[in-house]
Amino acid sequence: MRIGELSRRTGVSVPTIKYYVREGLLPAGRLTSPNQASYEESHVRRLRLIRALLDVGGLSVAGVREVIAAVDDPERPVHKMLGTAANLVTPRVEERADDPEGALAAARAAVADLITRRGWRAYPGAPAAEALAVALAALDDVGHGGFAEVLDDYADAAERVARTDLDYVARNVDRGELVESVVIGTVLGDAMFAALRRIAHIDASGRVFGAEADRAAPAS
């Protein structure tokens, strides 16, 4: 197909497509005349991946280049390709300049314990493990260090969701779409879960505090 049709099919403008080719994110089309190139279905798929990484995953162009290098490396096994994609859509955690109370060091140790205790095939230095440690340290900073005790309840729930995600991927996703699906599923799955947790909070809060509220404000 010509570049105009590629643009229509993907909703990406012609100048933007040319920019992605210049940046090395998208392979150039096959030249059919000095001024005209022809594009394939593989270009449609690649553009969808680039847009998902930029728009849904919030990656930079440099981050997209890194993911695509992983996708294009024929030597890279699938699970390493997935790991690269997952690491890249893990929100960057705020750097802590210092750790005067040792809260971050303690949180890192708690995360390493958790990974060992659950027999997870993950390494404590992974971006997600560091993000977890930073969240735990922030809870400690505001006087809720005790929340670390419920970590296993959260881990049970996360395992359940991760199993669901992988089952879905195994049943529904072609190899060629794996990375795209992982990126989209990771980011939109976060949004889904956060929304569901809030709805479940409304329900649980109504059950715990609702009766009291009815007593306090019977007319409402």
Next chain:
Amino acid sequence: MRIGELSRRTGVSVPTIKYYVREGLLPAGRLTSPNQASYEESHVRRLRLIRALLDVGGLSVAGVREVIAAVDDPERPVHKMLGTAANLVTPRVEERADDPEGALAAARAAVADLITRRGWRAYPGAPAAEALAVALAALDDVGHGGFAEVLDDYADAAERVARTDLDYVARNVDRGELVESVVIGTVLGDAMFAALRRIAHIDASGRVFGAEADRAAPAS
């Protein structure tokens, strides 16, 4: 205490404290002389709440004013106060100008069904319910409408986490700190869960795709 001590105790600068007083977020201190005011422990707590709402919750000053009005309303029952706080830290979803394929309408219907099916005391128009519908519609847009079928697995996990959260609140949180704790716990709990889901993905992906990877790249 004087304003200087209030500043030291909370890490909020004196000009910023004065700004919050002018904006109506923080009650003025009690005047002890024409140029000096005295502040109480309630000011320390209120400043911690304001900072949590601004920094951790990412609220605007107008949003903080809304939460504080809810906290200060003696007529407002606890669970409505919590609902206000939770709604305010629900990420604003991108507005969709149109819905040509009807994906958003279908997603809203799926969310309403879910709430009914689970007997949740929540209303379909809540911000969290709309955020869920938008995430489902976005999945449909990229060809993963089938992911809606795993909604109940996610809902089971969210219910478990919400129960854990409410248990923690009931055991550990004073009434005066409820809203602060809900805001902090909602936002940091999202971060914790997202990180755990990624770690669990790494584990699950290693189990599903790892063996194949070992065959493909035995030397790595």
